[in-house]
Amino acid sequence: MSAEPAPEPEAPQAPPFILYLDGADHADALNRLTLWVRHLLLPVYAREVTSNAPWCPSWWRHPEAVAQLYGLWMAWQELTAPTAGLSGPAVWHRDHLTHVMTSLRDPNGPFAGCKAGAHRAKEAPQMDPYPA
16 A cells, blocks of 8 residues: 655745735735835835926825835835845845836826825826727
């Protein structure tokens, strides 16, 4: 009689990306992201707001900003975890932080038109119906 091999442990699953969530799951993910943005990202990495580097105080109302910041936060969690190794934080700075912040703070980026205390939603480009 042969013993059956033990099942292989399942790899931990990454949480779903915020754009795939809805309802309470989306609200919870956005709340956790907001805490990270408010208490770590902005105090440490945000630079002065200018017309050449806008920031919307209601950033969570911009789906593009939410998506980019959530990806940045997910990378932060992975690359600053104890298992990331000593160079993890340097990799996060080099490969993630600068690109996302430059994209968000670009004068033509998602916060174009927003002023301090005044959110302005961007209009999405129009798309013709796809021919069936």
